[in-house]
Amino acid sequence: MKLLALLLGLLCVTIIHGQPKPGYNLDLKQIPLRWDEALPLGNGWLGALIWQKENKLRISLDRVDLWDDRPMPQIDRLTFKWVQQQVAKGEYDTVQKIGDWPYEQNAAPCKIPGAAIEFKMPDASVVSASLDISNGISSVIFSNGIRFGSYIHASKQEGYFGWTEFDPSLIDSFLPSLIPPRYQAEQAGSPKDGGSLSRLGYEQGKITKGKNSLRYHQPTWGTHYYEVLIEWVNIYNKKLVGAWTISVDKPASLHKIDTAHSEYTDMRSHLAWWKDFWDRSSISIPDTLLERQYYLDMYKFGCVARSNAPPISLQAIWTADDGRLLPWKGDLHHDLNTQLSYWPGYTANHTDLTAGFTNWLWKVRAENKRWTQQYFGVEGLNVPGVSTISGKPMGGWIQYAMSPTTVCWLSQNFYWQWRYTNDTAFLRERAYPWVRDAATYIVNLVRKRDGNYYLPLSSSPEYNDNKISAWFSDWTNYDLSLVSYLLQTESIMARALNRPRDAQRKRLEELRMALPSAAVDETGLLMAPGVRMDHSHRHMSPYISLFPLKNLHVVAKAIKNDTTVIANSFRHLERFGT
Known part of the structure; x- marks a missing residue:
């Protein structure tokens, strides 16, 4: 009693x-x-x-x-193979004219x-x-x-x-x-x-x-x-x-x-x-100013997210009321913006609202698969890094607007939606099929070189902007961490569902084992092998393995002391005032 x-x-x-x-x-x-x-x-x-x-x-x-969801002009002329060829020839302005410029030159598609x-x-x-x-x-x-x-x-x-x-x-x-x-x-x-x-x-x-x-x-x-x-x-x-x-x-x-x-x-x-x-949840912390900000931002989350609504775009449901077209078209940016917009919902017990994002990704998967085949030339599933409300590509700086690894980061939303709800039906019917299609795309895209697998081209948001130098022939730590995370997630989900170790899963395991180690030096994690972050960088993309992926121990497999790598990375960030 x-x-x-x-x-x-x-x-x-x-x-x-x-x-x-x-x-x-x-x-x-x-x-x-x-x-x-x-x-x-x-x-x-x-x-x-x-x-x-x-x-x-x-x-x-x-x-x-x-x-206004009209098609972006010329966008389907682009293919990843052609981009690789132009990068190899050093003639990247041709790519920018088709992939980057139309985003700024055309008023639509846009919110x-x-x-x-x-x-x-x-x-x-x-x-x-x-x-x-x-x-x-x-x-x-x-x-x-x-x-x-x-x-x-x-x-x-x-x-x-x-x-x-x-x-x-x-x-x-x-x-x-x-x-x-x-x-x-x-x-x-x-x-x-x-x-x-x-x-x-x-x-x-x-x-x-x-x-x-x-x-x-x-x-x-x-x-x-x-x-x-x-x-x-x-x-x-x-x-x-x-x-x-x-x-x-x-x-x-x-x-x-x-x-x-x-x-x-x-x-x-x-x-x-x-x-x-x-x-559904609350916090109590000594810093009352920070606590107030948390509640104000959670209020905004309650305003912008619903299970049956389209995802949170750059300005969500508060389009600029200044009589002009929106900056960056008010679109969906999947190289950070949409992912971070839903983060608070998982730990705050609002998985009914975070479901809106995975519901939308599931809804547009047919369009995303079409685009994956058209642009990357392989079967499977990727998602345009910058997309319309119907999941169509918009272009822009294509290193990120058409990144080869966008789908890998988005797989985390499916993983978290499953883990925070413990919804086995969701795992079986949506999360695993979606992640499996994403992993199929990656294994079809990579190529083996010197005993390891690599992407044809790699990038890291938004380092070097849209220049040809924003493409790397070796893995960026950003892309490597994301691909490693996706493969690990697929494996965890498959085991939870007792899926047999079929030929496709064996291919994925082989790929996971044959990824190179993350690039590191005395400054911590690098952009890519031999490339240090040399200026303040708002995306902090080289450090994605620290958070939110938390897989440094997996991607930095040649490193004996993770703590040293983390400490050196933070010192390098502080040096630039980031």
């Missing part, structure tokens, strides 16, 4: 502590004046930014699958903006602008008592806003305006910094006004389109409550705001979702 009481007491403490402290909320004295400093809301599908633009209260609206809602500001000063991260509700309070609130429902593709405590005679002044992107503006700026939305070539969409609604229909590429719908109700001249949504390739619709019930917008289920989110 005492043990039961103790366990129940601990459970209560855990649940209470799981909720973020009120002091971790965003509590401001004024409304943010920039879109990139706004109060963020989201549910994995829809996103909103609350800020002030000039004299208007603005809600920037976004949706995760708002994409595209949605629209915005604007309201006239009350004739009063702002007392506070806040975001409660425990429930994803933002509010603005004015000196005359008027209040504004907004949230995006955690499990419905709808966002809500409301005004209260105003003079009933002023209700019309709080009606929303729909502000569409300017797809017909004059061209401005360079491709690198975004440039005008008019480069997409769209006709400007149309707004249809109803009695208490606004609908925006925007044609995009080809026969595609999206719609933004806003609806609102006047509740006894005391409250103005509205809803909004965005749809892609279908008419937008909203659930009716039911004024007959006190809970107009189904907030109860929204609050329950966020309570469950925070109840």
